Amino acid sequence: MVATDYYLIVSAVLFTIGVLGVLVRRNAIVMFMSIELMLNAVNLTLVAYARQFGSVEGQVFVFFVMTVAAAEAAVGLAIILAIFRKRRSTDVDDASLMRW
Amino acid sequence: MWFWLIPLLPLAGAAINGLVGKSLSRRAVQFVACGAIFAALLLSVASVWTLTGDLDAIEAAPGLTIDAEARSIERTLGVWIPGATGSDSLSASDGALDVTWGFTLDPLSAVMILVITGVGFLIHVYSIGYMHDDPGFARYFTYLNLFTGMMLILVLGSSFLVLFVGWEGVGLCSYLLIGFWYEDIAKASAGMKAFLVNRIGDFGFMIAMLLIFTNFGTLNISRVLGAIETDFLTQTALLTAIGLLLFVGACGKSAQLPLYVWLPDAMAGPTPVSALIHAATMVTAGVYMVARVSPIYVAAPSAMLTVGIVGAATALFAATIGLAQKDIKKVLAYSTVSQLGYMFIGCGVGAFAAGVFHLMTHAFFKGLLFLGSGSVIHAMSGEQDMTKMGGLRKKLPVTFWTFLIGTIAIAGFVPFAGFFSKDEILWQAWESGHPWLWLVGTLAALLTAFYMFRLVYLTFFGKSRASEEVQSHIHESPKTMTVPLMVLAVLSVIGGGIGLSPKFSLVGWPQFEHWLAPVFAPAARIKEALAHGAVHQAHPSAATEWLFIGIALAIATLGTFLAYYFYRMRPELPARIATRSGALYRILRDKYYVDEIYRVVFIHPLLGGARRLDGFDKQVIDGTVNGAGIGAQVTGQIAKMFQTGYVRNYALSFVLGVVFILWYLMVR
Numbered sequence: 001m002v003a004t005d006y007y008l009i010v011s012a013v014l015f016t017i018g019v020l021g022v023l024v025r026r027n028a029i030v031m032f033m034s035i036e037l038m039l040n041a042v043n044l045t046l047v048a049y050a051r052q053f054g055s056v057e058g059q060v061f062v063f064f065v066m067t068v069a070a071a072e073a074a075v076g077l078a079i080i081l082a083i084f085r086k087r088r089s090t091d092v093d094d095a096s097l098m099r100w
Numbered sequence: 101m102w103f104w105l106i107p108l109l110p111l112a113g114a115a116i117n118g119l120v121g122k123s124l125s126r127r128a129v130q131f132v133a134c135g136a137i138f139a140a141l142l143l144s145v146a147s148v149w150t151l152t153g154d155l156d157a158i159e160a161a162p163g164l165t166i167d168a169e170a171r172s173i174e175r176t177l178g179v180w181i182p183g184a185t186g187s188d189s190l191s192a193s194d195g196a197l198d199v200t201w202g203f204t205l206d207p208l209s210a211v212m213i214l215v216i217t218g219v220g221f222l223i224h225v226y227s228i229g230y231m232h233d234d235p236g237f238a239r240y241f242t243y244l245n246l247f248t249g250m251m252l253i254l255v256l257g258s259s260f261l262v263l264f265v266g267w268e269g270v271g272l273c274s275y276l277l278i279g280f281w282y283e284d285i286a287k288a289s290a291g292m293k294a295f296l297v298n299r300i301g302d303f304g305f306m307i308a309m310l311l312i313f314t315n316f317g318t319l320n321i322s323r324v325l326g327a328i329e330t331d332f333l334t335q336t337a338l339l340t341a342i343g344l345l346l347f348v349g350a351c352g353k354s355a356q357l358p359l360y361v362w363l364p365d366a367m368a369g370p371t372p373v374s375a376l377i378h379a380a381t382m383v384t385a386g387v388y389m390v391a392r393v394s395p396i397y398v399a400a401p402s403a404m405l406t407v408g409i410v411g412a413a414t415a416l417f418a419a420t421i422g423l424a425q426k427d428i429k430k431v432l433a434y435s436t437v438s439q440l441g442y443m444f445i446g447c448g449v450g451a452f453a454a455g456v457f458h459l460m461t462h463a464f465f466k467g468l469l470f471l472g473s474g475s476v477i478h479a480m481s482g483e484q485d486m487t488k489m490g491g492l493r494k495k496l497p498v499t500f501w502t503f504l505i506g507t508i509a510i511a512g513f514v515p516f517a518g519f520f521s522k523d524e525i526l527w528q529a530w531e532s533g534h535p536w537l538w539l540v541g542t543l544a545a546l547l548t549a550f551y552m553f554r555l556v557y558l559t560f561f562g563k564s565r566a567s568e569e570v571q572s573h574i575h576e577s578p579k580t581m582t583v584p585l586m587v588l589a590v591l592s593v594i595g596g597g598i599g600l601s602p603k604f605s606l607v608g609w610p611q612f613e614h615w616l617a618p619v620f621a622p623a624a625r626i627k628e629a630l631a632h633g634a635v636h637q638a639h640p641s642a643a644t645e646w647l648f649i650g651i652a653l654a655i656a657t658l659g660t661f662l663a664y665y666f667y668r669m670r671p672e673l674p675a676r677i678a679t680r681s682g683a684l685y686r687i688l689r690d691k692y693y694v695d696e697i698y699r700v701v702f703i704h705p706l707l708g709g710a711r712r713l714d715g716f717d718k719q720v721i722d723g724t725v726n727g728a729g730i731g732a733q734v735t736g737q738i739a740k741m742f743q744t745g746y747v748r749n750y751a752l753s754f755v756l757g758v759v760f761i762l763w764y765l766m767v768r
Contacts, residue, residue, distance in 0.1 A: 019755060022748075022751055023748055023751055023752055023755065024748075026748075092746075092747050092748060093746055093748070095745075095747065096744065096745030096746050097745060098743070098745045099743055099744050099745025099746075100740040100741070100743045100744075100745075
């Protein structure tokens with residue numbers, strides 16, 4: 001049986017990559033992909049612990065997370081589409097009207 | 101006893117004229133003002149009459165304290181500053197200040213109120229004519245009444261603090277009246293100068309009051325003076341300090357060296373003001389005060405001697421300046437300073453009654469002289485320069501004769517008033533062992549006779565040096581102005597009849613010194629107590645007295661003759677002497693450059709310091725306050741840098757925050 005630690009490490013790495021992606025990339029769609037990556041990394045953690053303790057609750061929670069991720073992606077992409085239609089650009093830095 | 105109303109009547113007149121005077125007719129205003137003073141005069145006469153009678157017959161009333169031995173009646177009107185016990189008690193005050201509004205009537209204040217209301221009334225009547233065409237008619241009479249009320253408070257006050265109220269009040273009114281024509285900046289500045297120099301004196305007075313309070317526990321005058329006799333005779337240092345500080349106040353108010361500089365400038369005010377305030381009443385407040393606290397000075401011989409020396413020096417100093425002045429009012433101003441010096445010589449050698457006597461006679465003839473000069477100025481269409489006058493004798497007969505009487509009085513000729521008072525002071529100076537003071541006083545008397553007759557000759561004799569225009573307008577003044585002149589002239593003649601020492605008094609007239617004896621009895625007792633070791637000097641012979649009288653008359657005659665010589669017989673001489681002695685003449689004419697010296701020594705550094713402080717205020721203090729505002733602004737500028745508008749930056753903040761929390765939880 002593979003030790004839980006390894007799953008956690010993979011999950012952590014995935015999460016970090018996701019975070020960096022959100023911070024560094026300028027394309028809005030890529031930012032969303034990174035957010036999905038972060039959510040899935042969390043899923044992995046939950047499943048790993050579910051396997052370790054032999055309980056089903058972790059796996060049930062994963063379902064919830066996936067649902068939320070899907071809904072959020074739908075809404076977010078709709079917003080990006082609306083902005084893109086106005087500005088013809090997916091660059092997040094262009095939406096900086098709230099500066100001083 | 102209604103004498104406490106005496107100060108309040110003029111104050112009421114001032115209130116009426118001040119509040120509604122502008123809408124009243126001229127007649128109404130003058131009626132209110134003169135009526136108030138006349139009522140005060142009648143009340144004063146009645147009160148003094150009661151004082152001469154049997155004091156024990158007066159029925160007791162709450163607030164009334166009668167001391168038959170000191171011949172004083174004190175009337176309290178209510179508490180002003182409630183201390184521990186609510187009355188001016190000497191002992192149980194626990195350091196708390198008790199002051200009641202109280203007025204004391206005794207022989208000394210009786211003399212003063214008669215002079216103030218009497219001469220004041222004459223001057224009010226005179227002002228009706230003099231100020232007739234002035235737009236500020238109501239304002240003038242308001243101030244004049246206010247002044248009279250304050251002066252009466254000063255002389256009747258039974259507590260140092262009440263006296264001080266009057267003291268400050270007359271200083272204020274002096275400022276208001278000197279700067280009456282305030283649109284002229286020079287006149288307004290003269291008023292300011294008077295007030296500021298007065299304040300310097302008041303500073304000394306206040307410190308003296310502090311000393312009195314901390315050592316005696318009360319500010320009630322009679323209690324303080326009584327305590328000196330019983331408890332404080334040995335504390336010479338304290339009494340000397342108090343005496344000198346009070347005298348500083350007197351120097352300011354009564355224009356002695358070095359605080360006399362305001363009085364010549366004060367001639368910027370209307371001439372009746374000069375007559376009332378700067379001849380008859382306000383400037384005599386210092387003399388009154390010194391006489392009132394005579395026990396302090398008798399118990400502190402060095403302070404008393406200082407008073408005498410300053411008085412003598414001032415008398416001579418001012419007389420020398422008066423010699424070289426061209427403005428008729430300036431000559432009279434310096435003459436006033438000089439005569440005040442005489443009064444202080446009198447007080448300085450212990451002859452307080454003589455000093456007060458000279459105060460009274462001076463009020464008569466100096467008031468007369470000022471009013472007369474006002475009449476001259478009025479006739480000359482406002483001209484005050486004597487070199488442009490001349491020959492007014494024929495055209496202004498009443499003015500001329502009354503003025504001449506005043507001049508003879510001030511020069512000290514028998515039997516006019518000035519002779520008796522001046523002679524008595526000089527005699528007492530010699531008698532009490534101060535020959536130098538006598539000498540200085542006699543010299544000043546010589547100069548007085550000289551410059552006064554110089555004034556008369558330049559103004560009234562010779563050919564007129566005025567322009568044709570001015571000459572055509574010369575006319576004698578109206579009755580409201582000439583009648584007071586005549587009354588004062590009569591007083592200047594007979595005033596001396598009240599007599600001072602036994603050798604002069606007329607049969608049946610009460611002797612002045614005898615009248616004032618109860619007031620100065622404590623001082624006399626202290627003098628006895630302090631001299632208990634020394635040999636009592638033998639009483640000088642009558643022959644010596646007559647010798648001194650002869651000297652005084654000879655001096656007066658000499659001064660008059662010199663004036664006659666230089667200004668009637670050889671009128672071209674003064675101009676020649678002036679050019680020949682160049683610098684000396686200029687020094688006298690320019691008043692020894694005292695004003696300029698004061699400007700350089702005191703005013704410039706003070707102004708410089710004030711400017712520096714102002715700069716400090718603007719730069720440092722305002723800078724700090726403004727800096728606080730600027731600091732807030734800068735902080736805002738820095739803080740707003742965080743609002744970049746970039747979503748990714750905000751996301752970065754999230755991440756950093758989460759990292760920090762994780763780290764914190766792990767490390768803890």
